[in-house]
Amino acid sequence: MNAQTSFDIPVLLREDRAGGIAVLTLNRPTSRNALSEALIEALTEAFDRIGSDPSVRAVILAGSGPAFSAGHDMKEMTARRSDPDRGRAYFADLLERCSAMMQRVVRLPQPVIAAVEGVASAAGCQLVASADLAVAGADARFATPGVHIGLFCSTPMVALSRNVAPKHAMEMLLLGEMVPAEDAARIGLVNRVVPAGEALAEALRLAAVIASKSPHTVKIGKAAFYEQAEMSLADAYAHASQVMTENMLARDAEEGIGAFIEKRDPAWTGS
Structure with missing residues (x-):
């Protein structure tokens, strides 16, 4: 350094x-x-x-x-x-x-x-x-x-x-x-x-x-964890639902779910 x-x-x-x-x-x-x-x-x-x-x-x-x-x-x-x-x-x-x-x-x-x-x-x-x-x-x-x-x-x-x-x-x-x-x-x-x-x-x-996990998923998950912790219960659920919706549309989520269903290892793209 x-x-x-x-x-x-x-x-x-x-x-x-x-x-x-x-x-x-x-x-x-x-x-x-x-x-x-x-x-x-x-x-x-x-x-x-x-x-x-x-x-x-x-x-x-x-x-x-x-x-x-x-x-x-x-x-x-x-x-x-x-x-x-x-x-x-x-x-x-x-x-x-x-x-x-x-x-x-x-x-x-x-x-x-x-x-x-x-x-x-x-x-x-x-x-x-x-x-x-x-x-x-x-x-x-x-x-x-x-x-x-x-x-x-x-x-x-x-x-x-x-x-x-x-x-x-x-x-x-x-x-x-x-x-x-x-x-x-x-x-x-x-x-x-x-x-x-x-x-x-x-x-x-x-x-x-x-x-070994999707870096995109880890990134949004870590951010969401700290964001929701400062919110009321209702606001936390609303925020988490929004984050999870966007997460579901991510390529890594599509790949990971597909790999789970097809019983294979996922190939993360980081997006």
Whole structure:
């Protein structure tokens, strides 16, 4: 990726795997993959490129080193307290850019899978919650610990509260305690837990299954899922019916249904 550290080391690595799977690895291991300005920019650029690349069918987010991501880079942020406005403008801009990056995950045409080993805290937990699916190694832990340092995890709260039940979200936000992988799966923050060190392998397996489906169908289905979630029940059904009608007229739906009836494998066209 373009964004690099002062030592010319890329803060985000991209590896394109067979079958249209892109693996994005947060690459600031000595900072526990904290979301610095450079890393937020690199993720934003990567999502924009991937979103317009039809060859990519699924995306995996992973972290290098012992942690997935420790959240925002507090040292980088604290350095701006010496600004004339005590950092107000900088903090507002940084959080706006980070929020826009998180929304890109949701709006990306391709499904995004978080492969979590180690700790995912604060904005790192937010990134996991923003992903469409999440796999955790057995030793992974999750937290929104801002309350410990007088900084409520308000922006992580947005993604978290859209993943888990309100009382589970409030417990994480108010107590700031580490949530083990098994508990994260129980409350719906992650889909499944695998032996430590195997999160990426399982994420790749899930991505391969997704990549075998019609990319057109997956794209419209992902968009419809998030759109209807913000609607009333009646509006959601009306919207979903409209989407499904258009889906039925798509060439891939015609091919897929025909293949099902004829008991053969479908040949997707992506339209």
